[in-house]
Amino acid sequence: MALEIIESCVSCHACLALCPSQAIIETRPHFLIDVGKCSGCLGDFADAQCAAICPIEGAILDEFGVAMNPPGSLTGIPPARRAAAQAEIAAR
Amino acid sequence: MDGMPDEIRARVQDHPCYSEDAHHYFARMHVAVAPACNIQCHYCNRKYDCANESRPGVVSELLTPDQAVKKTLAVAATIPQMSVLGIAGPGDPLANPARTFETFRQLALKAPDIKLCVSTNGLALPECVEELARHNIDHVTITINCIDPDVGAKIYPWIFWNNQRIHGRKAAAILIAQQQKGLEMLVAKGILVKVNSVLIPGVNDEHLKEVSKLVKAKGAFLHNVMPLIAEAEHGTFYGLMGQRSPRPDELKALQDACEGDMNMMRHCRQCRADAVGMLGEDRGDEFTLDKIEAMNIDFEAAMVARAAFRAQAMAELEAKRRHKEKASQILRFQPRVAKPAGRPVLMAVAAKGNVVGVHFGHAKEFLVYEAAADGVRFVGHRKVEQYCAGNETCGDAESVLERSIHALAGCEVVLCSRIGIDPWRDLEAAGIQPNGEHAMEPVEDAVMAVWREMLAAGKLEPKPSAAKCA
Numbered sequence: 239m240a241l242e243i244i245e246s247c248v249s250c251h252a253c254l255a256l257c258p259s260q261a262i263i264e265t266r267p268h269f270l271i272d273v274g275k276c277s278g279c280l281g282d283f284a285d286a287q288c289a290a291i292c293p294i295e296g297a298i299l300d301e302f303g304v305a306m307n308p309p310g311s312l313t314g315i316p317p318a319r320r321a322a323a324q325a326e327i328a329a330r
Numbered sequence: 331m332d333g334m335p336d337e338i339r340a341r342v343q344d345h346p347c348y349s350e351d352a353h354h355y356f357a358r359m360h361v362a363v364a365p366a367c368n369i370q371c372h373y374c375n376r377k378y379d380c381a382n383e384s385r386p387g388v389v390s391e392l393l394t395p396d397q398a399v400k401k402t403l404a405v406a407a408t409i410p411q412m413s414v415l416g417i418a419g420p421g422d423p424l425a426n427p428a429r430t431f432e433t434f435r436q437l438a439l440k441a442p443d444i445k446l447c448v449s450t451n452g453l454a455l456p457e458c459v460e461e462l463a464r465h466n467i468d469h470v471t472i473t474i475n476c477i478d479p480d481v482g483a484k485i486y487p488w489i490f491w492n493n494q495r496i497h498g499r500k501a502a503a504i505l506i507a508q509q510q511k512g513l514e515m516l517v518a519k520g521i522l523v524k525v526n527s528v529l530i531p532g533v534n535d536e537h538l539k540e541v542s543k544l545v546k547a548k549g550a551f552l553h554n555v556m557p558l559i560a561e562a563e564h565g566t567f568y569g570l571m572g573q574r575s576p577r578p579d580e581l582k583a584l585q586d587a588c589e590g591d592m593n594m595m596r597h598c599r600q601c602r603a604d605a606v607g608m609l610g611e612d613r614g615d616e617f618t619l620d621k622i623e624a625m626n627i628d629f630e631a632a633m634v635a636r637a638a639f640r641a642q643a644m645a646e647l648e649a650k651r652r653h654k655e656k657a658s659q660i661l662r663f664q665p666r667v668a669k670p671a672g673r674p675v676l677m678a679v680a681a682k683g684n685v686v687g688v689h690f691g692h693a694k695e696f697l698v699y700e701a702a703a704d705g706v707r708f709v710g711h712r713k714v715e716q717y718c719a720g721n722e723t724c725g726d727a728e729s730v731l732e733r734s735i736h737a738l739a740g741c742e743v744v745l746c747s748r749i750g751i752d753p754w755r756d757l758e759a760a761g762i763q764p765n766g767e768h769a770m771e772p773v774e775d776a777v778m779a780v781w782r783e784m785l786a787a788g789k790l791e792p793k794p795s796a797a798k799c800a
Contacts, residue, residue: 248376249392250367251365251366251421251426252365255366255428256493285493285495287493290493290494291366293367293370294376312370312487313372313567314487320565323562323570327562
């Protein structure tokens with residue numbers, strides 16, 4: 239039932255104090271989740287707290303490896319628009 | 331600023347962010363101890379890391395409270411002008427209460443002469459008011475972009491509230507209610523509140539007039555309307571979706587419209603959450619953690635030096651204020667002319683401190699003044715350096731000179747200490763008259779002198795087409 243933080247994490251600390259299981263590890267280059275401690279907030283909260291406050295799309299995966307905040311879900315930026323803008327900037 | 335009651339002016343006269351006069355004398359710093367945020371704004375991207383960028387929410391190095399205290403004491407020992415320590419991010423300071431308040435607690439003990447202030451989006455403000463008062467926080471800035479949840483839904487995609495992520499209009503309604511409640515609670519405690527608003531064309535521009543009225547009625551003492559910063563390179567929603575930033579003339583028009591209701595701030599530089607030094611300069615590079623470690627600091631001597639500087643600066647400010655008051659009284663006794671001769675003119679100044687002291691080519695920003703028959707009024711500043719998103723876009727096609735000229739749109743004169751022949755020619759071609767004849771003179775005197783010269787030369791007849799300037 240453990241969640242996972244991946245390399246797109248910006249180490250903003252928002253999840254750290256919220257985790258009811260103290261499963262967030264403050265480390266470099268980015269934060270991690272202690273799989274032995276993480277309960278996915280089952281029994282504590284309706285939503286996994288780290289995923290509910292994380293500002294970075296795709297940075298937290300569920301136990302199946304699926305992004306809990308998929309592209310576009312937090313910023314409202316359509317993934318196609320982001321990709322097009324990145325291509326434009328790279329072409330300059 | 332002139333319209334401020336004496337009691338409030340006395341409390342902000344050494345605060346560079348709150349007093350336009352003070353910002354020529356006093357310096358501030360932000361310590362980046364607050365990384366977490368509890369909301370998302372469409373003008374913000376939490377992947378903050380470019381050292382070349384200058385905008386709120388961007389920092390180079392996150393500090394622990396202990397490191398922040400060390401850095402503050404080092405800066406305050408090196409820069410005697412230091413009067414204010416603020417916590418402004420890179421997230422929301424009140425979403426990081428333990429780190430923010432630990433920093434304040436230590437600093438109140440170790441540098442009691444430094445004023446402490448904090449800025450917040452307001453979501454967690456009501457629950458923090460007691461603690462802010464306990465730490466003797468004299469000034470709080472709340473960013474209030476709207477008072478209507480329908481407008482808010484276009485600015486804030488989500489908030490984190492009661493252990494849930496809440497989206498859309500409902501999120502905006504909660505945020506707005508918390509901001510207003512926090513504002514009222516701070517005012518009731520006697521804490522000075524400044525309101526920041528980001529001007530987003532087509533989203534909240536007209537609405538900000540209502541915001542200004544309401545926050546004034548509730549007791550905020552200063553309103554700072556700032557232009558949206560939105561570039562695709564920043565990766566923000568507004569940047570990527572093509573939301574434009576306001577033009578300088580739009581910003582000024584809105585600030586002028588709100589001015590009837592309350593004191594408007596026009597000298598904000600929208601600085602980074604780790605900025606150090608006078609407004610408009612950033613000396614953060616001199617105070618990285620490894621450099622601080624190597625510094626040898628005499629804290630007692632530093633505090634004495636700050637007190638000496640403060641006494642001298644305050645005396646100068648007071649003298650300047652009296653001079654102004656006297657001048658305005660003299661004006662009042664003169665018979666009113668139906669229409670004062672000469673139209674208002676915008677002039678840009680390459681200033682250092684309070685004098686025309688910077689070479690045109692070295693200016694990173696220009697202060698913009700409006701000169702007219704009844705005097706000189708500061709209306710804003712223009713940055714020359716463009717924002718940057720990293721190495722691949724840093725070396726760009728538009729030359730610094732072209733960018734400077736572009737940044738000065740609407741100004742008819744630019745005052746500087748010196749200027750090269752090529753920029754002189756290009757500025758003239760762009761309809762901007764360079765002027766290097768007032769080097770090292772006080773800025774306002776120089777601007778007024780140039781305006782009088784223009785009047786005498788018959789250049790200030792109303793110009794129907796070009797009169798509308800930024």
